[in-house]
Amino acid sequence: MKRIADSTVRRLSMYLRYLEELDTRGQKTASSDELAQLCGTTPAQVRKDLSFFGSFGKRGLGYPVHELTAHLREILGLEREWKVVIVGAGKIGAALANYRGFKQRGFQVVGVYDNNPDKIGQPWGEAIVRDIADLERDVEREQVLIAVLAIPSDDAQQVVESVVRAGVRAILNFAPTQISVPPHVSLKSVNMAMELEGLSFALTNAAGNKGAA
Amino acid sequence: MKRIADSTVRRLSMYLRYLEELDTRGQKTASSDELAQLCGTTPAQVRKDLSFFGSFGKRGLGYPVHELTAHLREILGLEREWKVVIVGAGKIGAALANYRGFKQRGFQVVGVYDNNPDKIGQPWGEAIVRDIADLERDVEREQVLIAVLAIPSDDAQQVVESVVRAGVRAILNFAPTQISVPPHVSLKSVNMAMELEGLSFALTNAAGNKGAA
């Protein structure tokens, strides 16, 4: 199968979000045009994105909402549960663990870790903060495949290496630093400073910039 | 001036981060190769990115760390202070307000707003949570140009319209929904669900995916 662009995957995720909403409302079909408007893209883009994975629509009618929802879930790998560990019991970690969409989409937080003795053992949402010293062992035993890093930059690479050794295959990094992973591990980084600086740039060099989502 | 790609701006931001580090350590020059390795990109990319804005390097030697740092700050619009309001006094808002890099880079949080009566008036970091009803008036009076939205999806569009009316020109949106802004307003969205689903996709369709930063 052809390589799928990252931008395409992000849009699929967005289509899914709005299809679920339409499905809840009982809408039976949606055209590429309708989806495009909801998601802020173009009809051609919607059709092209979906066409990488099959022919889900009916000409003259549009896409069957409920079925397409199921297809997208499958494509994105959301039919199964993914075990996730959160490393770093700070504010970002808390925001993530709190986030409802998380569980809804099949991401099950099996543990929260920190290296601060004041936090270890404290209750934290439904869980209890564990010692980061146990992270590697736990990840291996529970076969966790996804780790979310919400820790200071200096500790990030070290934790990455530890969880990768333990079998983690995907990492979502909130530390504002570059980290490196072996080729078989997927990595996404979210960097708030970068986003804000992007806005600063846009404001500074304003000359009819259109804002991008 | 030619339009600068979003990806380029993000990399500039990253170069800046590492240049500051090198500068602190007293390193005088850095080659495109060194920067590329630190940032996980290629030397050609570094040179091309910088070349959009001028010739900062010396052939045979590399880029002068301290000067380039200053140039990048200027390019990114970080020489001035930007007033920022945070809308939504939840976990994400807290994570942002807490974030040191924020102030360091010249983003000054002038107010935190919420619509929950239990939160309004409560201390929150160094500030006090204000009533969202006052948001529009305050933004206008203080001439705030940047708003960060950390509120539920349903409220997002409405708040956007309010702050845009009040003069905001850039929005960083953490609500997992599509929002629309007039052409003169810049918008960036961070969507954790989307990132995680991207990882789920990568794991599901694993076939030698290289992890992207």
Place this chain on the structure above:
DNA sequence: CTACCTTTGTGAAGTATTTCACAAGCTCAA
């Protein structure tokens, strides 16, 4: 059953971004 309207799926065209590759410039050493 036919005519007409709508909307998909998709090659081809058009843009945008990244990578290549190399002339030109700077430093240093002798």
Place this chain on the structure above:
DNA sequence: TTGAGCTTGTGAAATACTTCACAAAGGTAG
């Protein structure tokens, strides 16, 4: 001053992504 060794800056090539545009279907009304 010259030559060797690096490293930049940049058109051109390659690749990636988006948009176009239209034939092929499905639906519906009469």
